[in-house]
Amino acid sequence: MTQDEADVVVVGLGPVGIALCNLLAAAGVGVEGIDAADDVYALPRAIGMDHEVMRIFQNIGAADQVAAATGQYRASEYRSADGVLLRRFESPAQPYPLAWPPYLTFLQPELEKALRANGKRFPNLTLRTATELVGLENPDRPVLTLHDKVSGKRTKRTPHYVVGCDGAASFIRRRLDVALEDLDFDEPWLVVDMILEDGHVPLPETNVQFCDPARPHTYVYGPDRLRRWEFMILPGENPVEINRPERIWQLLSPWLRPDQARIWRSATYNFHALVAEQWRVGSVFLAGDACHMTPPFLAQGMVQGIKDAANLAWKLAYVMGGGSEHLLNTYETERRPFIREVIEITKRLGKVICELDPGKARARDAEMVAAMQAGQGIQVRQNLFPPIRHGLVSGGVDGSSTAGAGEPCPQPWVVGPFGRVRLDEALPPGFQLLITGDMDVSLNLLEKSREAGVAVHRVAQDRSYPALLVEEDRVLADWLTSKGARAVLVRPDHVVFGTASDAGEAEQIVRQLQTMLAATGQ
Ligand SMILES: O=C(O)CCc1cccc(O)c1
Numbered sequence: 001m002t003q004d005e006a007d008v009v010v011v012g013l014g015p016v017g018i019a020l021c022n023l024l025a026a027a028g029v030g031v032e033g034i035d036a037a038d039d040v041y042a043l044p045r046a047i048g049m050d051h052e053v054m055r056i057f058q059n060i061g062a063a064d065q066v067a068a069a070t071g072q073y074r075a076s077e078y079r080s081a082d083g084v085l086l087r088r089f090e091s092p093a094q095p096y097p098l099a100w101p102p103y104l105t106f107l108q109p110e111l112e113k114a115l116r117a118n119g120k121r122f123p124n125l126t127l128r129t130a131t132e133l134v135g136l137e138n139p140d141r142p143v144l145t146l147h148d149k150v151s152g153k154r155t156k157r158t159p160h161y162v163v164g165c166d167g168a169a170s171f172i173r174r175r176l177d178v179a180l181e182d183l184d185f186d187e188p189w190l191v192v193d194m195i196l197e198d199g200h201v202p203l204p205e206t207n208v209q210f211c212d213p214a215r216p217h218t219y220v221y222g223p224d225r226l227r228r229w230e231f232m233i234l235p236g237e238n239p240v241e242i243n244r245p246e247r248i249w250q251l252l253s254p255w256l257r258p259d260q261a262r263i264w265r266s267a268t269y270n271f272h273a274l275v276a277e278q279w280r281v282g283s284v285f286l287a288g289d290a291c292h293m294t295p296p297f298l299a300q301g302m303v304q305g306i307k308d309a310a311n312l313a314w315k316l317a318y319v320m321g322g323g324s325e326h327l328l329n330t331y332e333t334e335r336r337p338f339i340r341e342v343i344e345i346t347k348r349l350g351k352v353i354c355e356l357d358p359g360k361a362r363a364r365d366a367e368m369v370a371a372m373q374a375g376q377g378i379q380v381r382q383n384l385f386p387p388i389r390h391g392l393v394s395g396g397v398d399g400s401s402t403a404g405a406g407e408p409c410p411q412p413w414v415v416g417p418f419g420r421v422r423l424d425e426a427l428p429p430g431f432q433l434l435i436t437g438d439m440d441v442s443l444n445l446l447e448k449s450r451e452a453g454v455a456v457h458r459v460a461q462d463r464s465y466p467a468l469l470v471e472e473d474r475v476l477a478d479w480l481t482s483k484g485a486r487a488v489l490v491r492p493d494h495v496v497f498g499t500a501s502d503a504g505e506a507e508q509i510v511r512q513l514q515t516m517l518a519a520t521g522q
Pocket of ligand 1: 047048075076089207218220230296297298299
């Protein structure tokens with residue numbers, strides 16, 4: 001590797017790749033990001049993200065620019081063929097647990113532009129477009145061959161690590177001969193993005209899953225004038241024929257006339273459920289669509305890719321800074337079972353929506369209406385997925401888990417030396433032990449935390465405690481109380497390592513973290 005070569009090469013600058021470039025660069029790692037196209041893809045593919053993703057954008061300093069490309073929170077409804085409400089996902093009450101709405105839509109080209117522009121802030125990040133990966137040898141010590149599509153020149157790279165964010169057809173995954181596990185979902189759908197001519201067309205104000213056995217379809221209320229419809233392609237229908245403008249307008253006729261909107265994009269897809277059998281080969285990693293594909297019913301495609309990026313980025317930075325290489329194995333240990341669960345939950349919802357048998361659809365409707373009447377049909381859009389259970393979390397290896405381990409740590413608004421900010425903005429990056437105003441701290445705990453590289457911060461619930469940071473609401477305090485805890489040990493990606501109720505227990509989880517970080521083979 002030459003002096004000025006990057007430590008990590010990220011292949012593919014879609015939302016996952018560019019988020020990873022920003023995260024690595026923000027953590028001080030030298031990064032080169034390459035993409036075969038000469039600019040961002042001009043049409044939307046992903047449309048939804050969640051509060052964890054928005055928090056990641058906040059952490060790289062891009063929240064304001066990204067927020068300009070997002071819409072406001074919309075509830076999600078499931079409705080029967082005759083319009084009866086079958087289920088509704090509501091927003092949690094404010095203040096939001098992670099300081100952002102739980103679900104937002106966005107304009108993908110604008111989001112990607114904002115993330116690329118944000119990348120310019122980092123002198124240790126080089127972005128190269130119109131540059132194609134054409135060769136990958138020796139994944140243990142990777143040698144890449146890049147083709148500059150403008151000059152026609154070929155050059156080599158020998159970085160420490162490579163991350164393939166190169167999409168569903170990933171060159172890297174195929175080059176490494178990594179198989180995809182098929183989780184048995186394969187449905188052809190038509191996706192249509194419409195731009196309204198003006199904002200006054202009477203359309204649903206929420207996202208809607210129309211559970212209509214004659215043709216299951218989805219409506220998504222996008223930002224500004226973007227509205228998306230997705231239509232199942234029925235057995236015997238031809239995907240090319242259904243994607244013609246005349247057919248699209250026919251399908252949209254219950255909502256729109258041609259003078260009210262224009263077609264921005266239409267495409268046919270097979271919605272899949274696939275997970276790569278290996279996420280790491282030597283020093284090469286896969287992330288995003290290159291290693292998993294989720295049916296879209298909970299808008300998890302890009303979300304989970306960006307969470308891959310956040311999971312991997314701090315681990316690569318930690319190892320580049322001298323930490324044990326084995327930490328990198330926890331990327332797959334943590335993310336792969338998690339994604340399999342996300343896919344199973346999404347598939348279950350997909351099966352509800354995609355029912356084509358009218359009799360079974362009537363039975364489903366009756367069951368869901370009964371659940372609505374029993375008060376179970378209105379669900380808060382929170383904790384849809386389980387916590388991370390394996391890897392670098394308390395109990396992730398030996399089973400002695402603590403409450404809240406593997407969940408995202410709440411992010412309250414705090415008042416401190418920098419004024420009123422979201423918690424992450426008041427803290428340096430790294431491992432944090434956050435303790436309540438009333439928890440006693442021992443010298444042993446402080447000493448052990450210093451030795452383990454864990455910063456200790458008191459986040460008080462009111463001004464009666466001497467603390468630099470005071471929560472505006474009880475977002476963190478109430479979460480801790482719900483876990484029977486007064487301290488939380490948090491990883492650099494805001495995943496909870498573990499919780500403790502006093503200084504003695506806190507010292508134990510800090511010791512556990514230190515042992516796990518130093519371990520030579522998880
Ligand atoms: O509201 C939701 O939970 C997801 C809405 C959505 C977004 C994108 C595609 C899709 O099928 C559903």
